[in-house]
Amino acid sequence: MRKYSCFGEVSDGALSYNVKRREVSEEAFVTIASNINDTTYVDTELVNGTTYYYVVTSNGGEKGESEFSEEIEVTPTDTPELPGTPENITSVARDTQVNLQWEPVENANSYVLRRATKPSGPYQVINEKITKTSYTDTGLVNGRTYYYVLSAKHIGGESLPSEELAVTPINSLSMPVDVTAKEKDRSVALSWEAVEGATVYEVKRKDSDQGTFQLLKTVKGTTYEDKELVNGKPYYYVITAKNKATQSLESQAIAVKPKADDGKPNMPKQVNIHNIGDGELQLNWQAVENADYYIVKRRDASDQPYTIVGEELTEPVFTDKSLQNGKEYDYVIHAVNESGIGYSSIQVKGTAAEVIKVAKDGSGDYQTVQAAIDAVPDHNRSRIVIQIGAGVYREKIKIPNKKTNISLIGQGNGPEDTILIYDDNAKTIGPDGEEIGTSDSYSVLVQADDFIAENLTIENDSGNDTAQAVALSARGGPSDLSKCPINRMAGHLIGNRRCQTILRR
Numbered sequence: 001m002r003k004y005s006c007f008g009e010v011s012d013g014a015l016s017y018n019v020k021r022r023e024v025s026e027e028a029f030v031t032i033a034s035n036i037n038d039t040t041y042v043d044t045e046l047v048n049g050t051t052y053y054y055v056v057t058s059n060g061g062e063k064g065e066s067e068f069s070e071e072i073e074v075t076p077t078d079t080p081e082l083p084g085t086p087e088n089i090t091s092v093a094r095d096t097q098v099n100l101q102w103e104p105v106e107n108a109n110s111y112v113l114r115r116a117t118k119p120s121g122p123y124q125v126i127n128e129k130i131t132k133t134s135y136t137d138t139g140l141v142n143g144r145t146y147y148y149v150l151s152a153k154h155i156g157g158e159s160l161p162s163e164e165l166a167v168t169p170i171n172s173l174s175m176p177v178d179v180t181a182k183e184k185d186r187s188v189a190l191s192w193e194a195v196e197g198a199t200v201y202e203v204k205r206k207d208s209d210q211g212t213f214q215l216l217k218t219v220k221g222t223t224y225e226d227k228e229l230v231n232g233k234p235y236y237y238v239i240t241a242k243n244k245a246t247q248s249l250e251s252q253a254i255a256v257k258p259k260a261d262d263g264k265p266n267m268p269k270q271v272n273i274h275n276i277g278d279g280e281l282q283l284n285w286q287a288v289e290n291a292d293y294y295i296v297k298r299r300d301a302s303d304q305p306y307t308i309v310g311e312e313l314t315e316p317v318f319t320d321k322s323l324q325n326g327k328e329y330d331y332v333i334h335a336v337n338e339s340g341i342g343y344s345s346i347q348v349k350g351t352a353a354e355v356i357k358v359a360k361d362g363s364g365d366y367q368t369v370q371a372a373i374d375a376v377p378d379h380n381r382s383r384i385v386i387q388i389g390a391g392v393y394r395e396k397i398k399i400p401n402k403k404t405n406i407s408l409i410g411q412g413n414g415p416e417d418t419i420l421i422y423d424d425n426a427k428t429i430g431p432d433g434e435e436i437g438t439s440d441s442y443s444v445l446v447q448a449d450d451f452i453a454e455n456l457t458i459e460n461d462s463g464n465d466t467a468q469a470v471a472l473s474a475r476g477g478p479s480d481l482s483k484c485p486i487n488r489m490a491g492h493l494i495g496n497r498r499c500q501t502i503l504r505r
Helices: 369-375
Strands: 004-007 016-022 030-036 040-043 052-059 072-074 090-094 097-101 110-116 124-130 134-137 146-154 165-167 180-184 187-191 200-206 214-219 223-226 235-242 254-256 272-277 280-284 293-299 307-313 317-320 328-337 348-351 354-358 384-388 391-394 397-399 406-410 418-422 444-446 451-454 457-460 472-474 500-503
Touching: 016 040, 030 040, 090 165, 097 146, 097 165, 110 134, 124 134, 180 254, 187 235, 200 223, 214 223, 272 348, 272 354, 272 406, 280 328, 280 348, 293 317, 307 317, 317 328, 354 369, 369 384, 369 397
Parallel strands: 354 384, 384 406, 391 418, 397 444, 406 451, 418 457, 444 472, 457 500
Antiparallel strands: 004 040, 016 030, 016 052, 052 072, 090 097, 097 134, 110 124, 110 146, 146 165, 180 187, 187 223, 200 214, 200 235, 235 254, 272 280, 280 317, 293 307, 293 328, 328 348
16 A cells, blocks of 8 residues: 555644655655645555655644654555454434444544445445534435444545444424423432433433433433432533434423522523624523512632622613623623622623624624624634624525634524525536535535524525435534534434524425
8 A cells, every 4th residue: 555644633723734755864854735724635656665754734824834743753555554444333313314333443544334225235325525423314215124243444545334323204303392390409300301202201310511311211201300409509400302213302401400499599590691792792691580689700710719790780681891702701690689688690601792793784894694794814713703683694604614713693583583594405506517416505614613503593494396405514613503403314414502504495
């Protein structure tokens, strides 16, 4: 194998990379590739049995080129060691789609997924360039069983296929909604709306805002009381609907602190934080019964104490001004009455940010969402909030990987007031005269890291008689869509609860 693939972690502040090579350890390095935007590179046309030495440097804008990375030594061979076979593949069957997940294979840089409609094949390649350890196979027929095998690849070749996994997509269950938590003395009473088709519900809990939820109890009804808790300690809950064939997404998490019946008000709940202007954060919360007023506390760092920034507030809203853009702040809120100060709310975090306004009527900075995205500096390090006025924006929107740290926030009263919509589908003819395929039929494509969306709807209205289509395609790094109610998952749509995502076909 006369090739070598070098790869590594992203260097903080790097805009691009250079690869340098030498064949004798005492010689000077020669640049063989420059201004690479990815963190991988394949060096080809090498001589098997010859040792090569490599270093990588990064380009950091005004800082110029970095020092050499640690040198690595590689000898290409005509008998390369193949990657291991993928293991522990799990699946979740959903409406016309299957979600697959697996453990990473050491030194693999991509995976090949094959599918068949009969046990043991014949298999067809579904995707041969999967770089993550999960994949959603879409456009399937409910009730039909599909058979999958997965292999790992690197520069030396492809592994043996995994054990076959059989999955049958079915109509999905809706996510439980209207989850409430009532604090009691050393207990919490939970309730939620029934989900059509569900036979049981899983109640999960975690005892801090970190970590993962653990199964607490499986119940048949729509109520559960969690007992023997510690008063004043925060507990976090989610509910999942299930039947024999499938399960729903987890409900939106709810947090609560049990308390004694001492007359003091309960902790404020449903605390939300928004960017409303440059250097301004606004908090609002659900009014607390028997509260006379509220106190808002803030800290600028996790190792600092809280200080009061708002007091004797008679309404459940507070605007904090003159903040430093790009800086993160922590807030808690207390309700107060004649019996004393109640427990604090769950801590919320907010980052003051530059705000760009989009309005169709021309009253903002831009009239289209894409124009506002294009105006964000490349490789931006600080959060930039794009406020989108209520209305319907028919445009195909792309957030490329260099437009990092962007928030799209609808300014209507609810997600249904601000709609980002387009009508492409898999059979739409692209600029090259070819069908664009499902993955490029998106209304909104997110390739950048650290994307946030809130209080808006992303929709594809290609029609009932068209091919598969996608509303939102999220292909970048970490994204926060955690306050987006999902109406329907389809295509390569990825997201959960911070904006509505709808596919109409």
